[in-house]
Amino acid sequence: MPEEFSRAYWEQRYQGHGHGHVSQGRPPNPQLVAETGELAPGTALDAGAGEGAEAVWLASHGWRVTAVDIAAGALERARRNAAHLDGDVTDRIDWVQADLTEWTPQERFDLVCTHYAHPQGPPQELYRRLGSLVVPGGTLVVVGHHPSDRHSEAPHAGVTGAHVTAEEMADALDPEEWEVVTAAARPRTVTVADGREIAMRDAVLRARRRG
Template identity: 55%
Template sequence: MSDATYDRNYWEERYSGHGSDHRGGHGHGALEANPHLASETAPLEPGSALDAGCGTGTDALWLAGQGWQVTAVDIAENALETARARAQELGAPVAGRVHWQCEDLTTWQPPAGGYALVYSHYVHTDAPYADLYRRLAAAVAPGGTLLVVGHHPDGLHGDAAHAGHHGTQLTAQQVADLLDAGEWTVETADARVRTATVGDGREITLHDAVLRARRNTGR
């Protein structure tokens, strides 16, 4: 089992210089969203969104390009510095829709009911996954959507440092089980396989857990 500790120092070092985006499959110049994000948000009307663990900003900027007003949160200032530079290259219409915020998802509590979409993709923290996803779920507004993409246990991430670390591998059903059935409607809970190109040009196979749930509006 990996003894990696996903604290601020770990991520600052990982994103120092031209550090890679840990989400996998995105270069710094691309604005091609994670395929699960693109497919699962296609039916949604743009509104307010939280990208929790945004890395160098690919998915946050893609959402902004689709008309979402995005709060993009990451623990590493080095990652956010790269993300802000990428946003400026895209111009004011996109850059103006993203607010970059440095927070530690291990402890950060987002505003309750604050977002129409809460999205996390390959989030690695030292917090127990149940605690993390309950806090993210609480940030979804009534009628809004929680979208979680994680590493499914059937596969190994391209970065060996992530393999076997607690909380980095889980099924969509494990996330679904954290949600109150009376408050949430689970719309997607899948295991999916895809290929992605990493920074050195290699193609790798990723086994993803994808959870999309809608928070019910109540009576």
């Protein structure tokens, strides 16, 4: 497995059956739901959108979503997974193929979220870059694999480099610019290919950009 998570790596991973990346009907990440369910909908960036479960959930709850992923294969699946939805929902999602470490949008967002990002460089650099895309008063939500989780038994088997604590995420943000609302380790249950349920732990950060 490559040490760096390049575009070619992710395109290969999403080919065929995608090594467990089958999300049609998959619920959104529970940490996203818990952290954003009471926020007033506005504009959202789903950074590393994968097959679109989180983007669809946000759009279904009134958000205008820009869903970005480095892999064209992931976004093709995301579009297929969303095809059965009401047009009002799909019209609120823009699918964008881009490398988040290089992509510069023309706008800033009320919400920026990312789940289990695997950047090629230091993850703190990605968190700071994503934070710069949040409007004053807006929210950043980062979910990562906690170092203690049973990561190797999950659908992401074989992928390393995303283990992080919420405190390490928070350390990437300037406290003069950010109010940390949530920094916690939380459980999550994953159903693997053979039907077993695996207990996981996520590192969860929610921060509000000071206005």
